[in-house]
Amino acid sequence: MDMEWNLTEAEWRRRLDPERFRVCRQGGTEPAFSGAWYRHKAPGIYTCVCCGAPLFGSDAKYDSGSGWPSFWHELDGRPLERFEDHSHGMHRTEVRCRRCGAHLGHLFPDGPPPTGLRYCINSICLDFESRGRDGG
16 A cells, blocks of 8 residues: 555545445445446546546446446556455455555456456446547
8 A cells, every 4th residue: 555545544534425435445335336437438547536546447347237337457557456355254355446445346257358357346436537539
């Protein structure tokens, strides 16, 4: 985790609204099909809502039918960290922002080719930077 983003719980509470704090800093989950980015299709980059780190390109987004934004790969540079998650009686892989440690969602091995991965991410953990069709 980047030291610049190693904030106290109180500092995160001041920066984030209560629902974002619950999901991003306490590992919560937003309700399925409720997020702003679930059906979003514009070209651009999805970033961490806590620190602004670039996480996913729109070219890797697909409709998994899960109710959350899904991506088949993260951006180059490995902006995500992976952790074993045994909560709720399940074995999953949690993904967090490498820069600030924000909980983003989970990684599953049931995605499309070529990676076979599905990054299942809470919309509330993401911001979006629009890019024109020409990439600029």
